[in-house]
Amino acid sequence: MAATIVIFGASGDLTGRKLIPALYQLFRKGRLSSPLNIVGVSRTKFSHDEWRTELATSTEKFAGDSFDQEKWAQFAERIYYQPGDIGQAEDFAALAKFVDEIEGGESGTRIYYLSTAPRFYLPAVEHLGQAGMACETNGPRRVVIEKPFGRDLKSAKELNKAVHEVFAEHQVYRIDHYLGKETVQNLLVLRFGNTIFEPIWNRNYIDHVQITVAEEVEVGSRAGYYDSAGVVRDMVQNHLLQLLMVTAMEAPVRYEADAIRNEKVKVLHAIRPLDAEQVRTDTFRGQYRGYTASEGVKPTSRTPTFAALKLGIDNWRWQGVPFYLRSGKAMSCRTTQIVIQFYAPPQKLFVDTPTGLGEANRLVIQVQPAEGIQLHFQTKVPDAGMRMRQTDLNFNYQKEFRGVMPEAYERLLLDALEGDASLFARADEVEAAWKICDPILEAWEAKDKPTLFMYDPGFWGPEECLDWMTAQGRQWFDTCPLLG
Ligand SMILES: NC(=O)C1=CN([C@@H]2O[C@H](COP(=O)(O)OP(=O)(O)OC[C@H]3O[C@@H](n4cnc5c(N)ncnc54)[C@H](OP(=O)(O)O)[C@@H]3O)[C@@H](O)[C@H]2O)C=CC1
Ligand SMILES: O=C1O[C@H](COP(=O)(O)O)[C@@H](O)[C@H](O)[C@H]1O
Numbered sequence: 001m002a003a004t005i006v007i008f009g010a011s012g013d014l015t016g017r018k019l020i021p022a023l024y025q026l027f028r029k030g031r032l033s034s035p036l037n038i039v040g041v042s043r044t045k046f047s048h049d050e051w052r053t054e055l056a057t058s059t060e061k062f063a064g065d066s067f068d069q070e071k072w073a074q075f076a077e078r079i080y081y082q083p084g085d086i087g088q089a090e091d092f093a094a095l096a097k098f099v100d101e102i103e104g105g106e107s108g109t110r111i112y113y114l115s116t117a118p119r120f121y122l123p124a125v126e127h128l129g130q131a132g133m134a135c136e137t138n139g140p141r142r143v144v145i146e147k148p149f150g151r152d153l154k155s156a157k158e159l160n161k162a163v164h165e166v167f168a169e170h171q172v173y174r175i176d177h178y179l180g181k182e183t184v185q186n187l188l189v190l191r192f193g194n195t196i197f198e199p200i201w202n203r204n205y206i207d208h209v210q211i212t213v214a215e216e217v218e219v220g221s222r223a224g225y226y227d228s229a230g231v232v233r234d235m236v237q238n239h240l241l242q243l244l245m246v247t248a249m250e251a252p253v254r255y256e257a258d259a260i261r262n263e264k265v266k267v268l269h270a271i272r273p274l275d276a277e278q279v280r281t282d283t284f285r286g287q288y289r290g291y292t293a294s295e296g297v298k299p300t301s302r303t304p305t306f307a308a309l310k311l312g313i314d315n316w317r318w319q320g321v322p323f324y325l326r327s328g329k330a331m332s333c334r335t336t337q338i339v340i341q342f343y344a345p346p347q348k349l350f351v352d353t354p355t356g357l358g359e360a361n362r363l364v365i366q367v368q369p370a371e372g373i374q375l376h377f378q379t380k381v382p383d384a385g386m387r388m389r390q391t392d393l394n395f396n397y398q399k400e401f402r403g404v405m406p407e408a409y410e411r412l413l414l415d416a417l418e419g420d421a422s423l424f425a426r427a428d429e430v431e432a433a434w435k436i437c438d439p440i441l442e443a444w445e446a447k448d449k450p451t452l453f454m455y456d457p458g459f460w461g462p463e464e465c466l467d468w469m470t471a472q473g474r475q476w477f478d479t480c481p482l483l484g
Contacts, residue, residue, distance in 0.1 A: 001108045001139075002035040002078075003417055004099060008086060008124055009115035010040025010051065013221075014146070016058035018177075019115060022409035024059050027075045028066065031414055034109075037102050041084045041095060042116075051081035086120045092131035099133075107139040111416055114145050117225075121145055122162050129166030136171070144173040144416050147238050148229065149425070152441065153434035160427045173416045174430055178239040179423040180408030182397065183367040184246060187338070190365070190373065192251045197363075200342070202317045207357055210324045210339040210477055211243050214331040218288070218457065219305065223296030230303045231285075232444070235327040237437045241268065242425075243367070244323055247338055248313055257421040261429055268432035272312045279443035279450065284308040286453045286462040288330035302452055304444065305329045306461045308468075311436070324469070326476070330457035333480035336367035341474070352388040354378065357474060359390050370481035371397035371405060 005023070007015055026032050040051055056076065060067045082098050084091035099110070112128060114121050125143065128134055134141050143163070150156030163172055178184055191197055200206070213235055219226045226234060245264040252259035274282060286306030292299050306328030313323065342361040344354045354360045362376040375393040380386065397405060415423055425433075443449065453462030460466065460478045469476050 001106060002037055002103065003032075003109040003111070004037040004039060004103060005111040005113060005413075005417070006039045006041060006095070006099060007113045007115055008041045008120070009113075010042040010081060011044040011046070011054075012042065012115055014115045015040070016055065017062055018407065018409045019113065019413070020055045021059045021062040022407050022413050024063060024072065024075055025066065025406065025410050026414055028068065028071050031410075033418070035078060036417075037078045037080065037099075039095075039099055039102070040079070040081045041086075043083065043085050045083055046081045048079070048081050052076045052079050055079065086116065086124045086127065089127050089130055092127040092133065096131045096133050109140045109417060109419070110142070112141070112143045114143065116146075118146075118148055118150075121159060125163050125166050134166045134171065140171070140419060141167075142171050142173055142416060142419070143167050144175055144424075146175055148233055149174050149238075149430045150434060151229075151233060153431060153438050156431055156434050160431065164427070169427060170421070172427070173421055174425040174427075175412055176238050176242050176425055177408040177412065178242050178367075179246075179425075180410070180412040181367060182405055182411075183365065183371045184243065185411075185423070186373075186397075187246050187365060198251075201340075203319055203321045205342050206321050207341045207343050207360075208322045208324060208474060209244075209247060210326070210337075210341065211240055211247070212339075212476070213240055213243075213327040213336045214334065214460070215327075215329050216331060216334045218330045219291065219294050219297065223294045226305075227297045227301055227303050231305055231307045231327055231329070232437050232441055236307055236309070236325060237433050238425075240325045240327055241433045241436065243336075243338060244311070244325065245429075247340075248318060248323070250317070255422065257424075258426075260422050261426045265426065265429045265432055266315075267313065268429065268436060270313045270315045270318075271436050272314050273436065274309075274311075274439050274443075276439070276443050276446075279440055282310040283440055283444075283450070284453065284462070284465045284468060285444055285450065286328065286455050286465065288328070288457050289454050290457060291330075302449075304452060306331075306453075306455060306465075308461065308465050309440065322472075324474075324476075326461065326465075328455075328461050330455075332458055332460050332478070334369055335479075335481050337477070337481070338365040338367065339363070339477045340365075341477075350386045350388055352378070352386075362477070364477065366481050370483050 009015055056072055080102060082095050084095055114124050150159050245267045248267045249263040252263045285304035288305050291305055292301050308326040311323045340363040341357055344360040348355055364374045366372045373395045376390055378388040379391045381389050453464050455462040
């Protein structure tokens with residue numbers, strides 16, 4: 001019994017760069033439990049063979065050494081292309097007929113992957129419904145929806161409502177590729193597969209948490225989209241809040257989609273919403289110099305490419321522990337890291353005993369690119385009385401498991417095919433995330449908006465943001481990971 005994945009946005013960047021290479025890797029590794037038909041849909045007029053040739057080139061580029069001509073030829077036998085316009089209902093009738101034909105009338109799982117601009121999510125879902133393609137009598141039917149899911153709470157609610165008119169929630173997979181990253185899943189294992197961290201994972205031992213997603217790249221070819229979105233919609237509402245949820249959640253009662261998502265969404269509900277005044281004091285927006293000269297960006301654009309926020313979580317575990325979230329383009333280096341900053345010891349017993357946070361214990365979870373975990377702690381310098389120095393225990397994924405770090409989309413596509421929604425966002429989760437971002441966006445887009453601080457590419461954001469942290473007696477952990 002074959003499964004089928006229908007990809008809307010077949011000629012697009014994400015399909016060629018991430019989706020097809022990930023599906024090819026799953027095939028090459030023998031991870032697919034049944035044969036997989038891939039049907040690409042977009043308006044470009046390709047024949048099946050023309051699309052296969054395009055994909056062979058892009059997959060070879062992105063799969064690197066693991067690309068094997070013979071394996072690709074086997075994989076490509078089941079790749080098909082059906083030209084179609086998402087805006088045209090009749091193209092869905094033709095698509096339904098075509099997919100039925102290649103499936104030979106057999107039942108099996110079908111995934112519809114919406115890898116198109118967000119304005120097409122609604123018509124795609126409506127037309128899938130009208131063409132009878134959401135009906136599950138012939139096997140599971142699931143829809144995978146890319147980010148951004150809405151522009152704000154109102155539009156996300158409208159989208160959820162429209163999607164639910166066609167698909168039941170169990171059929172909907174809202175993707176956030178950060179949840180497909182090995183190190184993010186390892187955070188669940190670190191916290192809930194070990195006993196030593198849980199007793200100290202709370203306000204009694206932790207001064208604050210920093211979550212940084214820094215990108216070295218500038219806005220690049222997606223400038224048109226980015227300029228209308230900005231960093232909060234592009235990164236904070238989804239990836240950063242997902243990292244925060246996994247860091248702060250309680251242990252789920254079992255490893256199962258709803259149990260996990262229940263705990264995650266509780267964290268979002270416990271985040272104290274920022275009022276307009278707090279947006280002024282507890283958030284920071286910036287733009288890198290040169291952004292407005294990028295192709296596709298308005299020369300007068302005030303779109304922020306950098307954000308820093310201080311959020312509080314009102315529950316027993318986290319009361320009084322600030323969570324600092326920060327993300328930006330054109331920063332010093334590419335690094336995604338979660339820093340758990342512990343308190344300094346209560347008594348200065350040795351001459352070098354840390355009294356400030358700088359030398360206190362710190363757990364650094366390197367999400368990417370140097371995937372790993374470091375525990376920073378003090379050690380005695382030999383033959384030097386009782387002098388101390390900070391050192392670290394270092395777990396490095398690449399060293400430990402050489403060559404087995406899969407792309408995030410591999411895991412997520414496999415889970416969608418197998419019907420495991422644990423690493424996908426639920427409707428209420430997406431809405432709760434917008435509820436946190438909406439007041440920030442409103443204040444940042446209001447007439448009397450806070451200052452937009454400028455920063456030079458290659459820095460850790462605006463200098464004022466570093467000063468802001470220092471004024472709170474804390475410091476950003478601005479360290480680029482050591483690669484290799
Ligand atoms: N690229 C990335 O790295 C990431 C992308 N995303 C999200 O994934 C989605 C896709 O992004 P990306 O691949 O970059 O976008 P692209 O602009 O590269 O691709 C858009 C695709 O949509 C197709 N399309 C446009 N209009 C129609 C239409 N009327 N009917 C049918 N198909 C149409 C285009 O093909 P044609 O013109 O031939 O019709 C093209 O295949 C977006 O929602 C984006 O936010 C999320 C994370 C990362
Ligand atoms: O979703 C997005 O993510 C990428 C960053 O993803 P990563 O896996 O390379 O960290 C970001 O560049 C893009 O702007 C955003 O839309």
